[in-house]
Amino acid sequence: MYVVTSDEMRKLDHYTINTIGIPSLVLMENAGREVANEILVWTKKHKRSNHKKWLILVGKGNNGGDGLVTARHLMEAGFEIDILYAQSPDLFKGDMITQHNITKNLKLLTDVYQNKTIDWNRYEGIIDALLGTGTKGAPKEPYASLINKVNESKLPIFSIDIPSGLDADTGILYQPCIKAEKTITLAFLKCGLVQSPGAEIAGDVIVKPIGIPISTTKQYSIQTFSLQTSVFEKKLNVNMNLPRESNTHKGTYGHALVVAGTLQMSGAGLLCSKSALRAGCGLVTWSLPRTIANQMLGILPEVMLVPVEDKKSGEWNVQSAEDIIQLSENKQALVIGPGLGRFKEDDLWLRKLWERIECPLVMDADALNIISDAEHFEKWDRKDTPVIFTPHPGEMARLLNCTINEVQENRIQIAREYAIKHKIVVVIKGAHTVVATANGDVYINNTGNTGMATGGSGDVLAGMIAGLLAQNYTAEQAAVLGVYHHGLAGDRAASKRYSQHSLIAGDIIEEL
Template sequence: MAGAAERSRRRNSGSARPGADLDTAREHWLILVGKGNNGGDGLAAPGTCVRRASPSRWCTRPRRRRWPGKPPVQRAAAAALGLPAVVHGRNSIDFAGCTGIVDALLGTGSAGAPRGAYADLIAAANASGKPIVSADIPSGLDADTGALHEPCIHAAVTVCLALLKRGLVQYPGAGAAGRVVVRSIGIPAALAREAGVQASLLTPEVLKTRLGVDVSRRRSPEGHKGTYGHVLLAAGSLSMSGAGLLAARAALRAGCGLVTWTLPAALLPYVIGAAPEIMLAAAGGGEDGTWNAGTAAEVLRLGGKRDAVATGPGLGRFAGDQEWLRMLWEGIGSPLVLDADALNILAECNYTEWSSPGRPVILTPHPGEMARLAGVSTPEVQRDRIGLAQAYAIKHGVVLVLKGSHTVIASPEGEVYVNTTGHPGMGTGGAGDVLTGMIAGLLAQGLDAVQAAAFGVYLHGLAGERAAGSRNDPSALVAGDIIEAL
């Protein structure tokens, strides 16, 4: 992944870090070496250890007559340094006598579950209780999807070479990688773009240089409420009116100038004054505070005068909801954000036959909603979040925001951004409604769909981090805290 180094050196999935004893002068490292280029990378480590007066030895699988790749060169260098070697199955391997283990068994070219000597060495390394440093990826981890084969190394640190691998920012792989650092081996980052790499970590630098976003969120001294756009939000029902309120408040906190919240007329008396900054508009509906098919005309009328439209949070399901959503899809001329029940409605429609909207559409599913949209199971979604999001965005011509840890943003052109902000405390009801409002608020201010989706996700996670940090216990975090931390 291009653009990875800055954030990956500073952040991580929260896994354990090796202790300070790993920096002492008399370390004794056991280096597990495979047959390919990853093994060659491991064999380069003893030279560093010798320079630091740290004795090492290296262990390999049973020898073959021919070593593919670069291991022969590095093996000769290790021999020249006088470093002892042992062979699995022939020599006794003393895991207890080492300070730590370097895992250089299997690299990005491996596929499937480790077998034979590789499986034995991985299992023994994990059972040793010693800190493990993996070269490029932990052996047994799928470099593209983050899937873990059995067995798989569970590393304290993964030293990723040249560019971050996709599997290290997708779970469960991110949990097995430990602290991830990226180190240059002389490959220019520009080559990744030339080779067609389309996935990047979402960092402030990427937001600024690649997406052209002003991350400072500066305001013009001549600006006024009309300068920063007007959002229309069609959301909320009797049992879920709070979802609409959260999304509306979040749109304002994201910086847009005006928000109109339209909802069934029967609910208006109950939400008046709940957030005095928000304008309210009745959209018909039944006396029970639910939507009906006839409300689409009023939403279309209101949406024609707005800079961005969002719907779905707290919407509920109702008779005629598929035709209702189709009318909005085909009739709204402003960028459209769909979340929650709007996504569930969309999943039941053959919307590829609908008329092209002629303006951007942003979908913001969580994994369960994504599964319904794509017609697969939730575990299948989670097995390759980046690949699935990218393929869906390209096929359907939408900007897709696949929520979860390391949220994925995919564009219709196949560009993918993996978010680096967020906190486990954000797993609370309403957090997704807040994100919907934020993205709509950024759209209204003139950002394009990819900019608004990416920047909205980044700011949402950052606010979640701040909100969690202000609590005695991050598990006490609620969605409204995220809005107040913006």
Template sequence: MRVVSAEQMRQIEERAIHHYGIPSLLLMENAAWAVVEEIRRCFPKEEADLSGRKAVILVGKGNNGGDGLAVARHLVFQGMDVTVFLFAGFEEFKGDAALNLHLFQGMSGKCFIIEGEKQRRLTRLALAQADVVVDALYGIGLRGALPSLIEEYVDEVNCSPGWVISIDVPSGVEANTGKVYRTAIRAQTTVTFGLPKWGLFLGEGPEYSGRVVVDPISIPESYTRDEAISTFVLTDDDVRNMLPVRQLKGHKGTHGKGILVAGSKGMSGAAILAGRGALRSGIGLLQIVTPTGIAKDVDASLTEATTWSAPGDDSLNEEAWQVILKQSEKAQAFAVGPGLGQNTQFITVLDKIMETIRCPVVLDADALNLVGLEPGLLNLRNGLGPLILTPHPGEMARLCQCSVEDIERNRLEIAVAKAVEWEAVVVLKGSVTIIAAPDGRAFFNPTGNPGLGTGGTGDVLTGSILAWLAQGVDPLEAACLGVYLHGKSADNLATEYGWLGFTASEVADRLPKVRRELELKPLEKERMGKWGYDKFGLR
């Protein structure tokens, strides 16, 4: 699914209205119905009747407020007790928003203009009693911090017991960056229209958006194809289509040979976990090159892999190259870095790998830290073979010679720029991992949860990407497959354990299960063009 900036979405809407003749009021009505449907989902099926329930709608003067007023009108028709709080005078509403205000005023719903402390007390009381709170204050046009008056009410909303639904983007979250300056609406559900916005995946956006639902509001998908959109979010459908199909006559030779160069004294677990991730992702033959000092431990822990010891009691040195070169024959993929240690002698080996190995190469962890000492290594591929880098923000900062804060402020821009510059697939890890391609495309990954914030999970991811490469999957798709299924495995575990207490080994062991569920799962679209995901497990 495509993801757009605020400006791109405006252009799509303008084209839909002025070029294709879709009435703007119809778009607003469709948006309102999408929100009403999600309000129904806030309650168990047996309690889906909205009659008698209470709703509070916070309304700004723009089109976002117009959406909220249309929602309010529909909820009154559903029998709800609806209270609307306007954060602008009646005369400030224009166009479709003004029409929806006029229509709502002709109904039995309650409508108040926020003017002073009296309305503050009234709002606090209404919020305390509300089953649902709808945030229709600001849409995709907000830049900077919310006005101080509105901030006070936002804090009241965030303390309220009702289910909070934001329209398009939570108020206070910038649509392009996900930045929150002081405070923002913390929604349980965000219903966004047309296409999802960058800010729902960047910065603090995911933390404030909750469950994101995308509704096309009758803008046909074909209308977006003319837009120069190069940013996407991965979905089950996308990833299912990337999975390789195994043939009945397949065997270990046809399922791919991968080389994993990993481990050092005290870090044998990293090599083992990466190997486990590869084996659980279906690699045919896994060969691990690791220092002599830990080779027996690795060999004993991964009986299905072949372990080759290379010179070095504590860590691999320049003599490891001959072992690596020998084992690289007929390999379909290489991965270097998990638990490798930062022995600078190994930079010579990295140099040779980059210049010599023709199959796809994945660089992770300490391999990236060593490259950070010699950034010119990334230029040695010269089109020899695909390259995938899997940095976390700290490693990316070292590669880019900037601060972690710089990376976090500009995740999308930096990931894409460096993927193009380095001619590599860049997997910039984070709460929403970004997979950037050398051609300028970028993919947001919606799976995963804070439970992945534990030692060894990154090693599992490296092994998984190695396995997909070895099975002949395109490098960009191999990175997407690895990241998506890795996060989905953690989400599956979170249904049993919550967001803490499961381990990297369990993430690896759950990979076949979630892959199989994805293969068997039919397309689950409750209506054409609609998609949603539970990023934070709030329902």
């Protein structure tokens, strides 16, 4: 499913109207009809009366026009409707004038908001058609006070296209912002609806067609996608239900090498190795400091342990690079970083691995922190084999030398630009994990839950991605599949517990 920015949506609208020739009033009519139908579905589902009034809040732009069309169709379905204009109709332009005139001719009740007291007890629900995707910045008066009053009403609110006050591109909540029970977004998902906190304040989001052909996305090279089955099948060319053939063996499904763990964080390597196996990898070798290798014997018998000399410190050292390079031969994937820790000359150690190892790399946790502190990372050479970075927002901020807030406020574009610049795949973890590729494609995940914000969850994901890489999935496929199934496993694990709060990383592995 395509996800668009406000600018991309404007271009798609413009192309449909001016090149294809579908009039804007037709698109507006389709939009209002779809919204009205969703209100009808909701009232039937919740056994609400259609004889109690609904209040439609109307701004001066095209979003308001969609609201007026919605009002007409609800009226025809037997609803009682009040229309409240945020501003005087004297300010209307274009299609909004046409819709206002139709409303007058039908003698629908309208009023202009002037900071009046509103009797909320009269209404069953509210339809928010105040501010559309083209609006930037915090709502100004009279919109601001109206939005505050609407939120205080405690009535169910249905937003058309996007909740008023939400940034359509970033998901940032300006103040005030409508808190919607449901958002009926038109034609395509908007970026702000699939990023936190916008995704949460938008409530249940549903996409409704309005007549803009799907083929227009190719005209403007839309490259952002929400993860749905159709995306895996049509965009990524992945069969989600591909069975294994009977005449195969463990070697068929690849061999992954895990370089992870220290005395203080040995569990990270354990989680990473186990999840690589659970992802379907045929063989996993875990390389770790010798001091902790003895402690791990028999804990996960399916994994082969290969210790490196650590002089009884339980930590890594620069001399171990040659051992890892040798171990990586004939491996199909290598994950570096979970529980790795920091050590003297770790940048030299990592640079050797980066430049000499030929199999695909998954760089996680402290491997990313080493890179962020390394001088002249841009000059590190890399063989033409895939690399996947899996930072959480803090690690991404360190890589870019910016703040976490700056990352969170623009996750899609930051991931895309970094992936293109470094010719890698970037996975920015967190709510609605973002996967970006070197060709500019971005995938936004919709699985997972807050219980997965727990230590070790990222180690599980890194192992899953490495396990998929080892099975000859491309870096793009492995990253997206790993993220999606990691979230699904977390959802299954959470459903079996009294509360998401009690979820731990091992629960996620058990649901793979």
